[in-house]
Amino acid sequence: MGRANPNILLVAGDDDKRVIPYLMDEYVVWGNRPDERVVEVRAHGGVDDLLDPGNIQVEAMVPGREALGIVVDADDELDSRWQCVRNGCLSLAADFPEELPLEGLIYENDQGLRIGVWIMPDNRSRGMLETFLNQLVAPDDSALWDFVRESCTRSRDHGSPYREPHRDKADIHTFLAWLDPPGRQLHRRFSPGRWTDAFRWASSSRGGSSSSIGSRRGRSRCRESLF
Numbered sequence: 001m002g003r004a005n006p007n008i009l010l011v012a013g014d015d016d017k018r019v020i021p022y023l024m025d026e027y028v029v030w031g032n033r034p035d036e037r038v039v040e041v042r043a044h045g046g047v048d049d050l051l052d053p054g055n056i057q058v059e060a061m062v063p064g065r066e067a068l069g070i071v072v073d074a075d076d077e078l079d080s081r082w083q084c085v086r087n088g089c090l091s092l093a094a095d096f097p098e099e100l101p102l103e104g105l106i107y108e109n110d111q112g113l114r115i116g117v118w119i120m121p122d123n124r125s126r127g128m129l130e131t132f133l134n135q136l137v138a139p140d141d142s143a144l145w146d147f148v149r150e151s152c153t154r155s156r157d158h159g160s161p162y163r164e165p166h167r168d169k170a171d172i173h174t175f176l177a178w179l180d181p182p183g184r185q186l187h188r189r190f191s192p193g194r195w196t197d198a199f200r201w202a203s204s205s206r207g208g209s210s211s212s213i214g215s216r217r218g219r220s221r222c223r224e225s226l227f
Contacts, residue, residue: 006066007039007227008059012050016071016129017043018187028227039069039227047072047081051088060092060113067226068092069116073128076165078119085117106226116226130168133186137175148175 011017020041021030031037042059044050050072060068070089074081082100089096093109102124105117121132137145152160152170162170176184 004062004064005037005040006064007069008062008065008067009039009041009069009071009227010050010056010059011041011043011071012047012073013045014043015186017041018185019129019133020071022187024227028225039067047084051084053088053091056088057091060115065113067114067116069118069226071118071120073120074126075128076126078124078126081119082117085119089115089117114226127168130172130186134168134172141175144178145175148178 009020011020021037024030024038028038034040044055049055050070056068056070059065070085072081072085085100086096086098092113092115093107096115097105097107100117100119100123102122104123105115107115107117109115120129121127121135125131149171152162152167152174155162160170172186176182176186
């Protein structure tokens with residue numbers, strides 16, 4: 001049995017587990033084999049299980065652990081979600097920051113463990129992973145994307161039962177259903193090179209600063225990249 005990866009990234013579900021490595025690969029060398037990967041991404045059975053303080057502490061106490069990252073959705077309550085994250089991390093650092101920086105958090109506790117937090121989509125807004133991905137729709141897809149959104153809105157008049165908090169999920173999965181081939185999973189939306197194109201577009205549309213997971217500065221004594 002090989003040595004456990006010193007870095008762990010905790011996510012709520014399988015979509016996050018599959019998509020986030022593609023996002024990270026724009027910023028770090030991911031590796032092709034499990035023993036080459038910069039971090040192990042572990043999906044939990046939902047956000048409540050992920051943020052259980054006991055589960056976080058168990059992950060942090062693995063021998064040789066160097067970094068622990070947490071990525072969760074804000075959904076409709078960013079402030080309460082951050083408080084749940086913070087409460088889960090207080091056992092690792094009694095002085096864990098009270099506020100989540102807009103650029104995400106990288107914090108090093110007294111034992112040298114680096115703790116990173118990113119709340120989808122951007123640490124400041126309601127939403128989820130799909131909200132973040134929706135921002136990566138490139139200009140050449142904009143006409144179709146606008147029609148997808150209009151269609152999802154109009155579908156409510158025809159009995160579509162999706163709930164408004166899940167609107168971003170409805171939009172992106174409808175968009176995927178209309179591509180060729182239809183119905184690709186989220187992490188296969190972009191062929192090789194398209195993630196880079198999407199990030200270049202997202203960066204330019206935001207004035208040169210695209211979001212990245214695991215490469216943000218928290219406390220000044222922390223290095224820039226979590227992993």
